[in-house]
Amino acid sequence: TDATLEKLHDRLKATVRPEEGAIPLFVYSDPDVYRLELERLFGRVWLFVAHESELAEEGAFVVRQMGEQSVIVARGDDGVIRVFLNACRHRGMRLTSEDCGVASMWRCPYHGFTFANYGNFMGTPFERAAYPPNGLDRERLRLIEARCDSYAGMIFATWDKQGPSLGDFLGDLRWYLDIFAGRAEMELVGEAQRWVIPSSWKLPSENFASDAYHTATAHAFLARLGLVRGVDFGRDGYHVDAGGGHGLGMGVHDDRPGSWFPPELEPEYASKLDPDQLALLHRVKNFHGNVFPNMSFLIPNFIPIDGRLVTGMMLRMWQPVGPDRLVAWSWFLVEKNAPAWWKEKGRRMYTQTFSSGGMFDQDDTENWEAQTEVANASLTRPDEVMLDYTMGLDATPLSDFPGPGTVYDGKFSESAARTFYRTWLDLLTKEDAR
Ligand code: FES
Numbered sequence: 001t002d003a004t005l006e007k008l009h010d011r012l013k014a015t016v017r018p019e020e021g022a023i024p025l026f027v028y029s030d031p032d033v034y035r036l037e038l039e040r041l042f043g044r045v046w047l048f049v050a051h052e053s054e055l056a057e058e059g060a061f062v063v064r065q066m067g068e069q070s071v072i073v074a075r076g077d078d079g080v081i082r083v084f085l086n087a088c089r090h091r092g093m094r095l096t097s098e099d100c101g102v103a104s105m106w107r108c109p110y111h112g113f114t115f116a117n118y119g120n121f122m123g124t125p126f127e128r129a130a131y132p133p134n135g136l137d138r139e140r141l142r143l144i145e146a147r148c149d150s151y152a153g154m155i156f157a158t159w160d161k162q163g164p165s166l167g168d169f170l171g172d173l174r175w176y177l178d179i180f181a182g183r184a185e186m187e188l189v190g191e192a193q194r195w196v197i198p199s200s201w202k203l204p205s206e207n208f209a210s211d212a213y214h215t216a217t218a219h220a221f222l223a224r225l226g227l228v229r230g231v232d233f234g235r236d237g238y239h240v241d242a243g244g245g246h247g248l249g250m251g252v253h254d255d256r257p258g259s260w261f262p263p264e265l266e267p268e269y270a271s272k273l274d275p276d277q278l279a280l281l282h283r284v285k286n287f288h289g290n291v292f293p294n295m296s297f298l299i300p301n302f303i304p305i306d307g308r309l310v311t312g313m314m315l316r317m318w319q320p321v322g323p324d325r326l327v328a329w330s331w332f333l334v335e336k337n338a339p340a341w342w343k344e345k346g347r348r349m350y351t352q353t354f355s356s357g358g359m360f361d362q363d364d365t366e367n368w369e370a371q372t373e374v375a376n377a378s379l380t381r382p383d384e385v386m387l388d389y390t391m392g393l394d395a396t397p398l399s400d401f402p403g404p405g406t407v408y409d410g411k412f413s414e415s416a417a418r419t420f421y422r423t424w425l426d427l428l429t430k431e432d433a434r
């Protein structure tokens with residue numbers, strides 16, 4: 001009801017205070033907060049849905065999630081990529097139950113309403129016998145379509161027809177996304193790995209946006225066991241608050257004179273990146289970030305494979321399936337024109353470090369799970385449990401960093417997490433104009 005909503009708004013506004021470095025524990029997994037997230041956040045902002053390499057041929061489609069909603073991302077016979085609600089216009093039956101495929105049309109399994117891969121209603125069995133002589137209104141029965149756009153090969157969609165463009169939404173993050181995914185033509189390799197984590201979707205999202213600090217503790221045993229070597233869990237590197245809830249951090253080599261990427265790819269990098277971006281790419285040790293709200297990315301470089309320095313880039317989507325449950329989608333992303341050894345070793349780096357069986361994922365998941373359990377238990381407390389998000393609150397940003405955004409020297413900051421929760425709070429409590 002309106003009164004309940006008002007009460008929740010008041011509680012959120014009183015307790016979520018990112019600028020003071022204060023976030024209440026209950027927001028991690030509160031069911032009412034989650035309802036609001038689905039409606040006001042996942043129902044409105046740009047969400048990552050697919051990569052262009054998955055939809056190379058006409059008619060190719062993948063089924064993905066925007067919040068809890070199933071959508072079909074398809075390249076139509078006209079070559080255009082569109083995003084449709086995976087729901088039949090007759091009784092709302094799920095139109096396709098496949099994960100991916102190639103189809104010129106989808107035929108609803110319930111009564112047979114059929115829709116073209118560009119969204120038009122095509123017909124239904126016994127249409128003349130069942131409906132008026134001139135048939136059904138084809139225009140009215142088009143599939144529900146989201147707004148769709150792509151950046152650096154990554155396809156995003158939103159239900160908000162009036163909101164900002166994808167470019168404006170990504171803002172300063174674009175400069176860094178170029179280095180991650182726009183430095184060459186990229187492709188996702190194979191299908192996504194998917195697994196369920198009993199965690200709020202926000203915990204991994206803010207971790208990737210902002211948290212390099214946990215590595216020295218949460219992942220330390222990997223080094224003690226000798227599973228990773230030469231990984232720098234320390235402070236050196238940069239923390240980037242890219243605005244709009246987006247954030248990233250990076251470790252860099254200070255003394256590396258040249259690139260450790262395959263020489264064959266350098267001309268392509270140089271054609272797509274500006275000199276500052278290229279110089280940063282060459283110095284990168286690792287690079288972690290989150291596109292608000294729930295798409296994470298990583299350039300890991302934590303273990304040598306066959307004695308070689310390689311990276312296996314990871315793309316993640318933290319799909320919410322409840323206030324305290326998510327489905328992790330994980331992909332390996334690689335330069336399409338890379339030599340075979342780079343692709344093969346990169347894939348091994350990806351599967352060994354960050355994937356469903358990745359060493360680092362085991363540590364991280366345990367934390368997110370337990371935090372969520374503690375948050376669930378805290379819902380019954382009479383007073384608020386407030387959490388500390390003050391790291392780097394008084395730090396002065398760099399004035400001479402070549403990239404945009406608010407950039408701090410050293411990885412130890414929670415600035416991007418504060419901006420994550422500021423953006424989140426504004427979306428959840430904004431007065432509804434509609
Ligand atoms: Fe799809 Fe009836 S629900 S045809």
Ligand code: FE
Pocket residue numbers: 214215218219360364
């Ligand atoms: Fe981690």
